[in-house]
Amino acid sequence: SQQGEEDPQALSIQEGENATMNCSYKTSINNLQWYRQNSGRGLVHLILIRSNEREKHSGRLRVTLDTSKKSSSLLITASRAADTASYFCATPSYNAGGTSYGKLTFGQGTILTVHP
Amino acid sequence: EAGVAQSPRYKIIEKRQSVAFWCNPISGHATLYWYQQILGQGPKLLIQFQNNGVVDDSQLPKDRFSAERLKGVDSTLKIQPAKLEDSAVYLCASSLDPVLAQYFGPGTRLLVL
Numbered sequence: 001s002q003q004g005e006e007d008p009q010a011l012s013i014q015e016g017e018n019a020t021m022n023c024s025y026k027t028s029i030n031n032l033q034w035y036r037q038n039s040g041r042g043l044v045h046l047i048l049i050r051s052n053e054r055e056k057h058s059g060r061l062r063v064t065l066d067t068s069k070k071s072s073s074l075l076i077t078a079s080r081a082a083d084t085a086s087y088f089c090a091t092p093s094y095n096a097g098g099t100s101y102g103k104l105t106f107g108q109g110t111i112l113t114v115h116p
Numbered sequence: 117e118a119g120v121a122q123s124p125r126y127k128i129i130e131k132r133q134s135v136a137f138w139c140n141p142i143s144g145h146a147t148l149y150w151y152q153q154i155l156g157q158g159p160k161l162l163i164q165f166q167n168n169g170v171v172d173d174s175q176l177p178k179d180r181f182s183a184e185r186l187k188g189v190d191s192t193l194k195i196q197p198a199k200l201e202d203s204a205v206y207l208c209a210s211s212l213d214p215v216l217a218q219y220f221g222p223g224t225r226l227l228v229l
Contacts, residue, residue, distance in 0.1 A: 033217065043159065043207060045217040088158050092215070093172075102147055102214025103172050106158030 004032070004072075004089035004107035012113045019076040021110040023089030024069075030100060031092060032065055032072050037109070038085035046074075046087075081116045118142065120221035122208050128227045134196035137224045141189070141210030147171075149218060150183055150193050151207040159207055165191065166214065198228045 004023045013019055023032070034046040049056045049065045049072065056063045062075040076083055090104040121140040129135050141148050146167050151159035162181065163173040167188040176183070180199070185191040195202055205225050209218040 031215070042222045043209075043220040045219065048217055090158075100215050101164075101171055102149070102166075102211065102218075103161050103164055104218065106160070108156070109158050 004091050004105065006087070006089055006107045006110045008110060009108065010111045010113070012115065013079055015079060015081055015114055015116050017079055017114075019079050019083070019112055019114070021074045021087050021112070023072045023074070023107060025072075025089075025091045026070065028067070028070075029091050033090045033104065034061075034063060034072075034074050035088045035090060035106070036085045037088065043088075076112075079112075079114045081114050084112060084114045086111050120208055120210055120219055122206075122221035122224055124224055125222060126225050126227075128229065129198055130229050131200055132197040134194065135198055135226065136192055136194045137206050137208075137226075139191045139193070139208030139221060141191070141208070142212075142219055145210035145212050145219070146188070147211045147214045148185055148191050149209040149211075150191070151209065153205045153207055153223070155204070162193070164214075171214070195226075198226075200228050202226060203228045 004025045007022045030051045033048045037043045047058050047063050049063050060077045065072045086109040088106045088109045090106045092100040093103040148165045150162045153159040162176045163183045164171040165185040168185045183193045205223040207223045209220045211218045
């Protein structure tokens with residue numbers, strides 16, 4: 001089954017610095033999603049990037065997707081203490097006909113700690 | 117709009133007991149998911165419903181876990197009997213379309229003693 005693997009497992013930075021997390025997956029996908037999880041707001045969808053997109057922005061978030069390398073990265077610019085959370089990439093599964101039916105496989109996550 | 121609702125938020129039971137979790141998805145969302153998240157890991161899909169039909173339950177331990185979604189809205193997930201390794205957070209999520217973003221509830225934290 002397809003699985004995203006995040007790297008690094010943990011990242012500790014100072015407020016104001018940028019944070020980069022990477023995700024690698026095994027087989028071809030038509031989209032990849034990033035989620036954030038913290039104790040206050042639970043698991044929250046951040047961004048979905050499709051296979052025909054190379055880069056996507058949302059506020060201070062920038063996601064890239066390199067389908068040739070089967071990898072994606074999530075960049076958080078000018079980080080804040082409130083960005084402290086676990087970040088997961090999630091890849092879809094496909095049925096025998098090659099259609100995505102919604103099942104997502106999550107990686108182990110990157111634990112980001114932003115120190116004030 | 118109201119988010120995904122789950123109850124209870126916490127549950128402590130002894131092994132071999134039964135437990136049930138309830139989920140109310142976002143109104144209008146046809147797709148509903150139950151995930152299990154063990155500490156330190158990412159969520160793992162247990163079962164996916166499209167309206168009231170099961171799309172995927174390949175990772176549901178069917179000898180002890182069951183789930184239903186009557187009338188295509190609310191859903192319940194049951195564990196009977198519980199084992200120590202079932203200690204985890206059980207997350208419910210819903211989406212408007214299976215290929216779009218999933219919206220998660222706050223989860224139920226289960227501790228089996």
